[in-house]
Each structure stands twice: as C-alpha cells, then as structure tokens.
Amino acid sequence: MTSPAHERYCDEITHQVQQLRDLVASGTDLSATVPTCPDWSLEDLVRHTGGALRWAGLLVRTRAQEDVPDEQVPGVAGPDARSDAGALGAWLAESGDTVVGALREAGPDAKVWSWGPRHDAGFWARRMTHEVTVHRADAVLTAGRPYRVAPDVAADAIDEWLEIVRFVQRTGTDPEAGELRGSGRSIHLHATDAAPGLNAEWLIEFGEDGFTWRRGHEKATVALRGPLTDVLLAFYRRLPLDALGLEVLGERELLEFWLERASFG
Helix, strand or coil: CCCCCHHHHHHHHHHHHHHHHHHHHCCCCCCCEECCEEEEEHHHHHHHHHHHHHHHHHHHHHCCCCCCCHHHCCCCCCCCCCCCHHHHHHHHHHHHHHHHHHHHHHCCCCECCCCCCCCEHHHHHHHHHHHHHHHHHHHHHHHCCCCCCCHHHHHHHHHHHHHHHHHHHHHCCCCCHHHCCCCCCEEEEEECCCCCCCCCEEEEEEECCEEEEEECCCCCCEEEEECHHHHHHHHCCCCCCCCCCCEEEECHHHHHHHHHHCCCC
C-alpha cells in the first residue's frame, strides 16, 4: 500500500484543524465531557490536540534528536482563560499553522527524533494528521454531530494504527500488545463503501511471534464490516461494535480481545 504524500498530510492537518476550530466556535459546550475520553472536557481535548501539534512542530522545526519536555514548548498549554471559545480557537489555528509550517519547510526526509519506527519529519506529518483526525471525531461525537473523513485519510489511519501496535509489540513497550499472538486466528476489516481504486480491506493474522497484517479480502475468524469512517472509529474504540451501520461476523470475542489490548503502549 502507498501512504499519502507529505503535502497531502500537511493539507489534511490544516483542514482538520479548521474543522475542529469551527466546532469550537459553533457554541458547543466546552465543559461537556468527552464520552470517548471521559477524563477530559471538550476544552481539555482541544488543548491536548493543540499542544500535541505545537510539540511536534517544535521537534520538526529544531530537528530535535531527543524528546523535548512539554514545558519547553512555547504556548503548549493554550490560553490562560478557560471557556473562551474565541481565544481557544485562535490558539488552535496557530498551533496548526506552527506544525504545518515546520513540516512543509522540513520535507518528509529531515531527520527528527520520534518514539516510533521512523525518525523523520514524515513520521510526524502522518502522526499529527491522524492525531487531529481522531480527536476531531471525539469532539464531533461529543457534540452529537455526524462525522466523516476522506477515504484516503481513513484508510491510512488504519494502516498507521496497525503499524504502531505492531511496533510496540515488537519492541516490548506494551505488555498488553504482546498478548496479541497465537496461531490460527485472524481479523478482517471490510469497508463497504470504499472509493473506486481504494483497497479498504485488511487482514490481521495472529502468530506465535505476534501478528502480521496486509490489505486484502480474505476469510477470517471474525470480520468487522461497515462504512470506512465507522470501521476506523470502531477500530480506534470511538464507536461501539453495535453502532448503527456496523456488523460483526464470526467470533466477536476475538475482535474485543484485540480492541482491549491494542494501544500506543
């Protein structure tokens, strides 16, 4: 499979940040609890997202070769005043501009520290795209509004998630991900509304040494079917498996086993 180009990621970050800013400006209650992240209010979610963008932007701009603590990131916490939608939205937009400007200037191959399998600006372009894409979903679900994302972005978000979980399994940084093993079991993800030319099906196979995955349509122990955006959100634990439009075929317990253990570490 081929990931989107670096500039596509930069454009999508800009788009997603603007969509999130529009939601903040729409009068949505900033104190509302985010159902998918119940320790956060909507304002906490927005501040987390903007702070992550600024942190990644600083890493890329300075070509950091080691982690940078949050307290060294200018403006990472956001505006001092709480519940000020105007100030929060302006800060979020500036956060997006900061990281996108750094990414465009650096290009995908600039060497930059990361916690993941790649150590370049391209890693952060992809990671921040999906960071803000999924957290915008959190915000939209909090507001009770419909959510959709471009098919190429949704499919790449699933790819990236599988790569991350596989990486933390191989490096031993997440004991729960280490449990995703055992021969003879498999999971199939099937988007029922894939755009022409987009292979939006995945097969995840468990082995004694962990799991492997590939794009494709193959019979599995359990299948998750539905619109691509909804499959993405269910796979990220943002929608329940029983959500309208989703269908689980086969051994549901295996899919639940995966969802309980797959994480960043």
